[in-house]
Amino acid sequence: MSTKKLTLTCPTLGAVFTLLALAACSSGPNDEDGAGVASDAIVGTIAADSPALDAVGQVYGPNVFAPGQPMLPYGSATLIAPDRLLVAIGSLAPGAEFRVGPNPASPSQTIPIVRWIRIVQSDVDTVSLRGLPGPQGAMVAYLARPVVGVTPLPIGDLSRADIGARISVVGYGNAGGARQLGQMTLRAMPGDSAPRILYPDVGAYAADLKATWMGSFPQETILEYANHDWNARLGSDDAVIGGVTGDTAPPIGTGYLGAAMVRRIGGRPHLVGLVSQHFGIATSENVVIPRWVFRFGPAAKELVAASAGPACEGVTNWSNGRGCLYTAPTVLNGRTTATNSANGMKGTISGTCVRGQWTDIVDTCEPAKSCPGGRYASPKGCSYAYPETLSGVSLQVNNDAPGRTGTLSGTCIDGTWRMDPSFDDTCR
Structure with missing residues (x-):
């Protein structure tokens, strides 16, 4: 042949x-x-x-x-x-x-x-x-x-x-x-x-x-x-x-x-x-x-x-001492990033899992901007008063205008109100 x-x-x-x-x-x-x-x-x-x-x-x-x-x-x-x-x-x-x-x-x-x-x-x-x-x-x-x-x-x-x-x-x-x-x-x-x-x-x-x-x-x-x-x-x-x-x-x-x-x-x-x-x-x-x-x-x-190596255990509520709080997942070998979950602060922590050990941990953390309080008047007749709220915090407030019912919900992200997924109003 x-x-x-x-x-x-x-x-x-x-x-x-x-x-x-x-x-x-x-x-x-x-x-x-x-x-x-x-x-x-x-x-x-x-x-x-x-x-x-x-x-x-x-x-x-x-x-x-x-x-x-x-x-x-x-x-x-x-x-x-x-x-x-x-x-x-x-x-x-x-x-x-x-x-x-x-x-x-x-x-x-x-x-x-x-x-x-x-x-x-x-x-x-x-x-x-x-x-x-x-x-x-x-x-x-x-x-x-x-x-x-x-x-x-x-x-x-x-x-x-x-x-x-x-x-x-x-x-x-x-x-x-x-x-x-x-x-x-x-x-x-x-x-x-x-x-x-x-x-x-x-x-x-x-x-x-x-x-x-x-x-x-x-x-x-x-x-x-x-x-x-x-x-x-x-x-x-x-x-x-x-x-x-x-x-x-x-x-x-x-x-x-x-x-x-x-x-x-x-x-x-x-x-x-x-x-x-x-x-x-x-x-x-x-x-x-x-x-x-x-x-x-x-x-x-x-x-x-x-790919089959030992995993790095997840870290729950890891604090960097500057106010940020992180929950990292359990991962196999490689790099992962977790976002801060503490009120009033923002940041990320990243690290590399190598053979079951975390290495190269890098943390960024700084105060987050709060969202201002105020009053929101719905075009449908509801009225909502909401307080100043720290960044990352969600709120839900009830209508206080007579004859109407509704709720206003949103999340404060770095000084700006966002609905859930935006600034959301129900009024009837």
């Missing part, structure tokens, strides 16, 4: 974490039976529909081709914290949701995805891809609420010592949408790749595969039949995933948008990378289908691990 080299250039980490900061990742040593070449213990002992694999679910999102129609599968996603997912670039859009269980058509849980951040971004070398651009990388997605009853997967590692090892791959296919489980073999070729030379910390690599046209399969599936080998040029410390050969190879995740690469480390399943595909390039013989494998380099691994 012939192969073609596909080169990938990778920019630096492209996203600033809104609620994440760097945290150490301790994956532990590999301890598989027969280091480097052993068959992963997950395959053959756990079925694809087992609840033990429920950390890998599927993202569904709006049908952008036919608005208003049922949602479409966007790709696989892996739970790395109770309310955090690791997904491939391109598999999220506003309105997306995470579906838990082996069959996303009847999920055990469906949880909205509220936002996401890009942690690894790499741009395709347009020369190698014959002018076809496209983003690759990984993102951390935030769920509206935690997944219940599912154990997240910790982040693991791969190295050149693992070449020849079989890696379990878990993901979803178009055909029926069911979760699939199979194996891939870690392979490598000598030489330095552009990503390794330019951006060794990112660890996002590319390879391509000459395969038969996907229409020759009984049904087009997201996870194709792995009866091909493929390789990429890599540095001395790196490896790439290759497909299993032979007629008995199971359908596995050479992947589409975030299939999870899983292996046992320290006796526990770990997420060691993502596999995805984006392009099919027609040739006179067949189709070259590029494959991207995202192995976690040192920097990327720390950023991913940070």
